[in-house]
Amino acid sequence: MIDRAAHRRGHPRWLDEALRSEHARLVLVWRDRNLVGGEGRVPTPVLLSAHVHPDLTVDREVVFLGVDAHGPLFAVDLSERDDLQPPDGRLEDLRMAGAFMPRDDFDLLATARGLCGWNRRTRYCERCGGALAFANAGFKRVCAEGHEVFPRTDPAVMILVTRGDRCVLARQPRFPPGMFSALAGFVEPGESLEDCVKRETLEEVGIEVDAPRYAASQGWPFPQSLMLSFVAEATRETITRDDEELEDARWVSRAELRDVFEKRSRDFFVPPPMSLAHPLIRGFAYEEG
Ligand SMILES: [Zn+2]
Structure with missing residues (x-):
């Protein structure tokens, strides 16, 4: 079970340290797919160790998902790559891959997919047309005029x-x-x-x-x-x-x-x-x- 730790989202320094800690793990999202592993009809989420894959963490918009018993969890969206060859596991659509997953695993991957997809699709401000920037660890986007946009459900x-x-x-x-x-x-x-x-x-x-x-x-x-x-x-x-x-x-x-x-x-x-x-x-x- 993940604690979303929403009070940490507005604290870049804490997030930066968390992302660089040896306990940080990344949930990788590529377009409408999540990274999963395991055999049979119940795939398991593949969580990448952030410090083992530093190329995935630098200079990127990284979504803070929260904290579980093992440490902080982040989601990273690599959709802009044409052909992604993940270091471990395979990329699958959660709608199919998640059919028999334990609920906690499903919710983690679903949250990562939902937030990465929302950030990817929400490029321009509905009020002024200006470009929106990543904010609040992925739970908000803001334009130059200060208009705020939040993920819709x-x-x-x-x-x-x-x-x-x-x-x-x-x-x-x-x-x-x-x-x-x-x-x-x-x-x-x-x-x-x-x-x-x-x-x-x-x-x-x-x-x-x-x-x-x-x-x-x-x-x-x-x-x-x-x-x-x-x-x-x-x-x-x-x-x-x-x-x-x-x-x-x-x-x-x-x-x-x-x-x-x-x-x-x-x-x-x-x-x-x-x-x-x-x-x-x-x-x-x-x-x-
Ligand atoms: Zn605006």
């Missing part, structure tokens, strides 16, 4: 619509073949999370829901979302699917879900453990929480 809801012993699972066209998940959508300006849950459910499957209940949240910086999951009770069963957004939507019973989780059935599958959808659907299947 866009809230999105995930909704498990339930009625008695069944819930609604749906397929978006971009899903891998056979995968079904809960409903999802972005929060609009001026909208509460509860109203968003009701609107998205009505839009996607034509069902009105009562009293959405918050379940859990997860940072999902692909590129800059925060997912918030809800369980909501349907007032009726008839599904009227939005066939632009969804290519299938159906009621699934707890027994069918348990068969899927326990691999007795291969009719369909649900998102991997790292997706917030997994514990949401699993919790319903086993009547947890």
Whole structure:
């Protein structure tokens, strides 16, 4: 678990010393990829020792991620290199590589990717058009006029619509073949999370829901979302699917879900453990929480 130690971000001298300490480690980001190692389907983050790779640390914008039990952690973005040959490990997209990762590993790499991507994309001030400079250890950018820009996080809801012993699972066209998940959508300006849950459910499957209940949240910086999951009770069963957004939507019973989780059935599958959808659907299947 990492302590973000936000109070250190405004202290360049402390950051400089931390970066040069023998305990400093770097999380390397290259475009939309993170550096990972290990065999099999659970890659592990590869953390580079900062003082062993001094070429990665000098004269660069380095994001301070925080401190863990072993020392300070920084993220460095090498996206400007055309062809990066990392000293250890391989570069992979966390959306795929992170599917079965422990949550702490996933969150560390996701934070590095999100902040590096935001700094890379956010070049000009929205108010005056001036160039923005790196500030606050990567958590702010500032133009010559002093206008400040902070990393954005866009809230999105995930909704498990339930009625008695069944819930609604749906397929978006971009899903891998056979995968079904809960409903999802972005929060609009001026909208509460509860109203968003009701609107998205009505839009996607034509069902009105009562009293959405918050379940859990997860940072999902692909590129800059925060997912918030809800369980909501349907007032009726008839599904009227939005066939632009969804290519299938159906009621699934707890027994069918348990068969899927326990691999007795291969009719369909649900998102991997790292997706917030997994514990949401699993919790319903086993009547947890
Ligand atoms: Zn400005």
